Amino acid sequence: MEKKRPKSHLEEQIEENLRKAYKDKVAEVIPDRLLELLKQLKKQDSANGTA
Amino acid sequence: MALPDPRQGSANHASAQADPRDAIVAHLGPMRAFALSLTRNNAAADDLVQDTLVKAWKSFASFQPGTNLQAWLFTIERNTFYSDRRKAKREIADVDGAFAATLSEKPAHDGKLALSDFFVAFVQLPVEQREALTLVGATGYSYEEAAKTCAVAVGTIKSRVNRGRLRLIELLQLSADDALELTDRVTMSVVNASNAPHRFIG
Numbered sequence: 001m002e003k004k005r006p007k008s009h010l011e012e013q014i015e016e017n018l019r020k021a022y023k024d025k026v027a028e029v030i031p032d033r034l035l036e037l038l039k040q041l042k043k044q045d046s047a048n049g050t051a
Numbered sequence: 052m053a054l055p056d057p058r059q060g061s062a063n064h065a066s067a068q069a070d071p072r073d074a075i076v077a078h079l080g081p082m083r084a085f086a087l088s089l090t091r092n093n094a095a096a097d098d099l100v101q102d103t104l105v106k107a108w109k110s111f112a113s114f115q116p117g118t119n120l121q122a123w124l125f126t127i128e129r130n131t132f133y134s135d136r137r138k139a140k141r142e143i144a145d146v147d148g149a150f151a152a153t154l155s156e157k158p159a160h161d162g163k164l165a166l167s168d169f170f171v172a173f174v175q176l177p178v179e180q181r182e183a184l185t186l187v188g189a190t191g192y193s194y195e196e197a198a199k200t201c202a203v204a205v206g207t208i209k210s211r212v213n214r215g216r217l218r219l220i221e222l223l224q225l226s227a228d229d230a231l232e233l234t235d236r237v238t239m240s241v242v243n244a245s246n247a248p249h250r251f252i253g
Binding site: 018038 | 070072073075076079080081083084087088097100101104105108163164166169170173184185188189190216219220223224
């Protein structure tokens, strides 16, 4: 039977998962609507001449 | 796609025309990840990033060139999150179950903590601990940078990180113990069943 994990191992796993959860989300494809929004904001500015 | 602006000068002004806001696009990934740790919901996270982008674009004059753009964006993002939450007068407890489900399709048989199990525990933390853990534990911000981003004292961030870690250990240890206890109970009942007659009769 599997023995209870030592605490330090769990702590390590927590740190690893914290980084991985973040890294995985960062690496996701950026939705078009966000990229599109940046383009729109830029376009608005150049139309207003405030760029 | 931006067309060249006829009012802009000739090519030798190109560097002066470079918009520092063009650097924002490189931070969309981290902004989405930080937003997810705040909202715990993929759709809400992208809505938050969207609102943040509009605010950041309009208030870009308040960004000091040469300072950390990502930290500046994170500050706007969390301010937007908290002010939306205050307006809503309740914590949106719409935890994205689908998110946890997509994280880990296969159970870990190597004794490693599954990312889905981690997320289930993580979303139970108070938002202050989630953001502190994300900034310090995931993005690698120093306590000082995290404190500045969250506009609190360094000691406050340290204590939030520590309490968050302890709570995660507690939650994950608890579920590990539950599994262990269950296995033990089943094993014990088998052991007792076979031992009992000999132990108690006579």
